[in-house]
Amino acid sequence: MDYLALMEKPLVVLGCVYLSWKIIRNIWSFANIEKEPITVLVTGAAGQIGYALVPMIAKGAMLGPDQPVIIHMLDIEPAAEALNGVKMELIDAAFPLLKGIVATTDVVEACKDVDIAVMVGGFPRKEGMERKDVMAKNVSIYKVQASALEEHASPDCKVLVIANPANTNALILKEFAPSIPHKNITCLTRLDHNRALGQISEKLYVHVSDVKNVIIWGNHSSSQYPDVNHATVSTCNGQKSVRELVGDDKWLNTEFITTVQQRGAAIIKARKLSSALSAASSACDHIRDWVLGTPKGTWVSMGVYSDGSYGISPGLIYSFPVTCEKGEWSIVQGLKIDEFSREKMDSTAKELIEEKSLAYSCLN
Amino acid sequence: MSKEAIRVLVTGAAGQIGYALVPMVARGIMLGPDQPVILHMLDIPPAAEALNGVKMELVDAAFPILKGVVATTDVVEACTGVNVAVMVGGFPRKEGMERKDVMSKNVSIYKAQASALEKHAAPNCKVTTHQLHGFLLRFICLIGSNSYFAIRSQVVVVANPANTNALILKEYAPSIPEKNITCLTRLDHNRALGQISERLKLQVSDVKNVIIWGNHSSTQYPDVNHATVKTSSGEKPVRQLVADDTWLNSEFITTVQQRGAAIIKARKFSSALSAASSACDHIRNWVLGTPEGTWVSMGVYSDGSYNVPKGLIYSFPVTCKNGEWSIVQGLSIDEFSRKKLDLTAQELSEEKTLAYSCLS
Numbered sequence: 001m002d003y004l005a006l007m008e009k010p011l012v013v014l015g016c017v018y019l020s021w022k023i024i025r026n027i028w029s030f031a032n033i034e035k036e037p038i039t040v041l042v043t044g045a046a047g048q049i050g051y052a053l054v055p056m057i058a059k060g061a062m063l064g065p066d067q068p069v070i071i072h073m074l075d076i077e078p079a080a081e082a083l084n085g086v087k088m089e090l091i092d093a094a095f096p097l098l099k100g101i102v103a104t105t106d107v108v109e110a111c112k113d114v115d116i117a118v119m120v121g122g123f124p125r126k127e128g129m130e131r132k133d134v135m136a137k138n139v140s141i142y143k144v145q146a147s148a149l150e151e152h153a154s155p156d157c158k159v160l161v162i163a164n165p166a167n168t169n170a171l172i173l174k175e176f177a178p179s180i181p182h183k184n185i186t187c188l189t190r191l192d193h194n195r196a197l198g199q200i201s202e203k204l205y206v207h208v209s210d211v212k213n214v215i216i217w218g219n220h221s222s223s224q225y226p227d228v229n230h231a232t233v234s235t236c237n238g239q240k241s242v243r244e245l246v247g248d249d250k251w252l253n254t255e256f257i258t259t260v261q262q263r264g265a266a267i268i269k270a271r272k273l274s275s276a277l278s279a280a281s282s283a284c285d286h287i288r289d290w291v292l293g294t295p296k297g298t299w300v301s302m303g304v305y306s307d308g309s310y311g312i313s314p315g316l317i318y319s320f321p322v323t324c325e326k327g328e329w330s331i332v333q334g335l336k337i338d339e340f341s342r343e344k345m346d347s348t349a350k351e352l353i354e355e356k357s358l359a360y361s362c363l364n
Numbered sequence: 365m366s367k368e369a370i371r372v373l374v375t376g377a378a379g380q381i382g383y384a385l386v387p388m389v390a391r392g393i394m395l396g397p398d399q400p401v402i403l404h405m406l407d408i409p410p411a412a413e414a415l416n417g418v419k420m421e422l423v424d425a426a427f428p429i430l431k432g433v434v435a436t437t438d439v440v441e442a443c444t445g446v447n448v449a450v451m452v453g454g455f456p457r458k459e460g461m462e463r464k465d466v467m468s469k470n471v472s473i474y475k476a477q478a479s480a481l482e483k484h485a486a487p488n489c490k491v492t493t494h495q496l497h498g499f500l501l502r503f504i505c506l507i508g509s510n511s512y513f514a515i516r517s518q519v520v521v522v523a524n525p526a527n528t529n530a531l532i533l534k535e536y537a538p539s540i541p542e543k544n545i546t547c548l549t550r551l552d553h554n555r556a557l558g559q560i561s562e563r564l565k566l567q568v569s570d571v572k573n574v575i576i577w578g579n580h581s582s583t584q585y586p587d588v589n590h591a592t593v594k595t596s597s598g599e600k601p602v603r604q605l606v607a608d609d610t611w612l613n614s615e616f617i618t619t620v621q622q623r624g625a626a627i628i629k630a631r632k633f634s635s636a637l638s639a640a641s642s643a644c645d646h647i648r649n650w651v652l653g654t655p656e657g658t659w660v661s662m663g664v665y666s667d668g669s670y671n672v673p674k675g676l677i678y679s680f681p682v683t684c685k686n687g688e689w690s691i692v693q694g695l696s697i698d699e700f701s702r703k704k705l706d707l708t709a710q711e712l713s714e715e716k717t718l719a720y721s722c723l724s
Contacts, residue, residue, distance in 0.1 A: 052387065055637050059393050085630030086637070091562060092623060093641040094554035096569040194426035202423065209428040263424060270417030277387050278424040285426075 037068040037099040039154075041114040043145065044121025044163065045073030045103070046083040048273060052280035053118065054086065058095040062116075062284040063291060070100035074110035075121065107145060111152040116291075118283055119145065119173070122163025135165070135355070136362040142169045143363070146176035153180075158327075160286055161187040162279065166220045167303050167317040168355040174305065174317070183328065186290070187303030189224065189319035191275070191282035192216040195263045196226040199256055200233075200242055210234040211242065215321040216260075216301040217341075218348025219355070224319065225344035226260040228252055230335055253340065294324045299332050310337060310345065316352045369400040369431045371486065373446040375477070376453025376523065377405030377435070378415040380633060384640035385450065386418065390427040394644040395448075395651060402432040406442035407453065439477060443484040447517055448651075449491045450643055451477065451533070454523025467525065467715070468722040474521075474529045475723070478536035481519065490518005490650065491533060491545045518687075520646055521547045522639065526580045527663050527677040528715040532723075534665065534677070543688065546650070547663030549584065549679035551635070551642035552576040555623045556586040559616055560593075560602055570594040571602070575681040576620075576661035577701075578708025579715070584679065585704035586620040588612055590695055613700065654684045659692045670697060670705065676712045 040057055042050050050073065056062060057069055071090065075083045087103035104110050111117070123137035142161075149157060157180065161170040166187035174185045193216045201208040211233050217225040231242040246252055259266075267275040289300050299321045306318045309331045322329040337345065372389050374382050382405065388394060389401055403422065407415045419435035436442050443449075455469040481491065517540065521530040526547035534545045553576045561568040571593050577585040591602040606612055619626075627635045649660050659681040666678040669691045682689040697705065 051637060052384070055384065055641055056387070056391070059388070059391075059641070061391050061393075065397070081630050082632065085627055088623075088627055088630060089635055089638040091558040091568070092551065092555045092627075092635065092638040094557045094561075094568045094645075095641070099567060191424065195424045197426045198423040201426075207431065208423075208426045263420075267417055267420055267424075270413050270420060272414065275421055275424065277383060277418070278421040281387055281391070281425040281427070 035067055037070045038063055038115045039070045039072060039113050041072040041074065041110055041117040041153075043074045043110070043117070043119045046075040046079035046086060047120065048276035049120045049162065049279050049283075050075075051086060052276040053120070053283060054090060055093065055095075056280055056284050058090060058093070058098040060097050061281075062287050064288070065097075068097050068099045070102070071098065072102045072104070072110050072112075072114060074104060074107060077105050080105050107148040108152055111145075111148040114149070114153040114157055116287060117149060117153060117157055117159045118287070119159065119161045119163055119169070120283075122169060132358060132362065135168070135358050138163065138165065138169055139172050139359050139362045142172040143176045146173045146180075149173070150177035150179050156181075157184060158287070158290060159185045160283060161185070161303075162283060164220070165355055167319075167352055168359050170303060170317040171356060172359055182305040185305065185317070186286070186329075187220060187317050187319075188279070188283055188286055189216045189220050189301045189303045190286040191279050192220065192224055192226065192260060192263075192319075193301035194278070194282050194285065196228070196256075196260045199259055200228065200231065200246070203251075203256075204233060204242075204245055206233055212298050213321070214242075214301075215299075215335075216319045217345045218319055219352050220303060220319065221348075221351065222261045223348040223351045224261055225341065225348055226257055227341055227344075228256070229338065229341060230321075290324050290329060291327055292324075293326070294322075299323050302329055304329060304331070307331070309333065310335075311342075312345065312349050313353065316349065316356065318349060318352060367399055369402045370395055370448060371402045371404060371446045373404040373406065373442055373449045373485075375406045375442070375449075375451050378407040378411040378418060379452065380636035381452045381522065381639050381643075382407075383418060384636040385452070385643060386422060387425065387427075388640055388644050390422060390425070390430040392429050393641075394647050396648070397429070400429045400431045402434070403430065404434045404436070404442050404444075404446055406436060406439060409437045412437050439480045440484055443477075443480045446481075446485045447490070448647060449481060449485065449517070449519040450647070451491065451519065451521045451523055451529070452643075454529065456524075464718060464722065467528070467718050470523070470525065470529055471532050471719050471722045474532040475536045478533045478540075481517075481533070482537035482539050485517050485540075487517060490647070491520060491530070491540065517544060518647070518650060519545045520643060521545070521663075522643060524580070525715060527679075527712055528719050530663060530677040531716060532719055542665040545665065545677070546646070546689075547580060547677050547679075548639075548643055548646055549576045549580050549661045549663045550646040551639050552580065552584055552586065552620060552623075552679075553661035554638070554642050554645065556588070556616075556620045559619055560588065560591065560606070563611075563616075564593060564602075564605055566593060572658050573681070574602075574661075575659075575695075576679045577705050578679050579712050580663060580679065581708075581711065582621045583708040583711045584621055585701065585708055586617055587701055587704075588616070589698065589701065590681075650684050650689060651687055652684075653686070654682075659683050662689055664689060664691070667691070669693065670695075672705065672709050673713060676709065676716065678709065678712060 125134045170187040196214040214231040215227040228242045232239040303319045306316045308314045321332040457466045530547040556574040574591040575587040588602045592599040663679045666676045668674045681692040
């Protein structure tokens with residue numbers, strides 16, 4: 001009897017501990033519910049960039065390794081069979097994060113409930129075509145897609161335009177989807193930004209992840225201005241300015257700039273095809289930083305709706321240095337602009353204004 | 365403290381599968397998001413410029429964990445210090461070619477690459493061969509040693525005929541432990557999971573433990589007898605839930621066996637995206653282990669398990685732990701399965717004979 005009485009207290013304590021453990025376990029597993037999937041649209045999905053991009057999205061490279069996704073893929077009728085082939089491969093790869101696939105030639109079905117839209121599809125420039133002709137074709141494509149997105153996508157849909165002329169296609173999209181907040185419409189200059197980081201890292205024989213804060217200003221074209229005036233390198237003695245470490249202003253003001261501006265052509269020359277791998281990877285970086293935020297002390301380049309910052313005319317989609325937090329980007333303010341940079345920034349803005357006029361003339 | 369970089373070799377890197385594979389490796393999909401990698405890319409001289417284009421793109425993408433890129437047409441340079449090898453390069457079958465001709469070309473390629481790997485790869489080189497319709501064989505050495513005590517390099521052969529290319533590699537690189545030389549059947553395994561998930565209208569991540577037995581060819585046997593589906597009331601057998609043995613024993617099997625051809629018909633190109641993704645899955649599970657209660661399919665050196673002749677590279681169900689695979693034992697094999705297992709083994713024995721005759 002005494003023995004039992006002695007055991008009573010420890011048993012009660014053990015019982016309570018056990019129950020608490022069970023409760024905590026229960027709450028913990030309850031808290032670990034899988035996230036709601038995010039729907040990502042890729043237009044031109046049967047093409048090269050689409051083929052490189054969709055597995056990256058499905059593997060969590062765009063939105064994180066624990067974020068389930070539903071992929072919507074849109075392409076034109078002639079590419080329907082190839083598009084279905086891509087859908088088949090996505091099934092064959094058994095991606096754990098991929099919760100659904102829609103492969104369609106119907107823009108309404110493609111845009112339905114989309115949270116993120118990556119517009120890769122566009123009309124490429126062919127031999128003998130005038131700039132006006134390419135512009136005319138793309139303007140009509142983006143006008144249609146703007147309406148579909150506006151009507152059927154999620155209210156806070158984030159849009160990334162990749163198809164060239166990226167900045168102007170994005171502008172058309174914005175004009176014809178007035179209820180999409182203009183801060184949600186961007187174009188890709190992260191590829192140029194990453195290319196600039198790559199060139200600096202190669203020049204300095206450092207790792208690319210130690211270089212940061214280059215800026216791509218302006219148009220995603222050969223008038224873009226890759227600016228290293230505020231770029232830094234992580235060294236054992238802290239952050240050092242790129243200009244100082246490179247110690248070759250001539251190279252930085254000429255060859256470096258033209259290499260980055262013309263890198264696309266260099267890739268085409270080597271591969272006989274345009275950059276898909278790096279474009280897809282940069283698109284993932286653009287969206288990921290936009291949605292999940294940029295690291296402290298680091299900015300990235302995005303083509304965004306100009307608000308007049310740095311003396312750039314408002315009403316253009318122009319690439320600026322931005323930081324991102326809570327799903328929103330903001331232009332880094334207060335950076336010094338020297339005369340050399342001023343000229344370059346204005347030159348690319350001028351080209352964008354001309355493109356805008358050309359685009360509008362095509363609409364009439 | 366950041367980990368020591370692992371050197372991953374991809375042969376045939378200028379081709380389709382290579383182009384899909386290298387960004388996956390550079391993003392940490394193959395070995396984990398915090399495992400730095402150095403990519404070695406090998407291709408033949410005619411593809412040197414395209415290969416350099418791929419290297420340029422890897423630089424342009426500014427991948428944080430990519431610590432170096434070697435793009436070369438020199439097999440020795442490509443193999444030096446490599447830890448993991450993914451052999452995507454091989455000689456594709458062209459119209460008018462006899463089976464013996466294709467075999468003969470690939471056998472000599474893999475014989476040469478075996479020597480290079482043996483001599484120059486890091487001692488722990490894992491090789492995987494995967495069938496690739498593309499360029500000449502490339503040695504992709506992936507060394508999956510994540511610890512300082514790694515003892516074997518790891519090789520995956522992808523280029524077709526994958527199993528036999530892997531066997532040749534093994535024969536001519538005797539100092540690479542035979543358990544480090546594998547071939548890719550994970551693509552077929554994933555395809556089988558995909559077909560079941562589509563049939564049952566479930567998430568593919570809820571289906572597991574299918575098996576691909578045998579040769580990565582149309583004699584492969586996709587077996588669902590031990591496959592299960594996660595439901596709200598626990599794990600249920602696939603056979604029970606599908607409740608259509610006719611479909612499972614005929615159409616399901618042929619769909620998986622012939623999926624490659626179906627992709628080519630739709631895309632006009634062979635599967636690159638899914639092949640590359642499956643190659644990453646193969647290596648990742650091999651190096652980092654399989655989840656508890658789950659097995660995967662790998663083409664591995666047969667030890668006689670399940671009465672499969674020894675001395676073949678045959679796809680078995682395996683679990684992986686501490687960088688090593690082991691065949692799942694004790695699964696019951698019914699009569700229907702037995703026939704299929706033997707048929708694909710027979711084809712592999714014939715391929716082996718053909719390969720050896722080419723070497724004489």
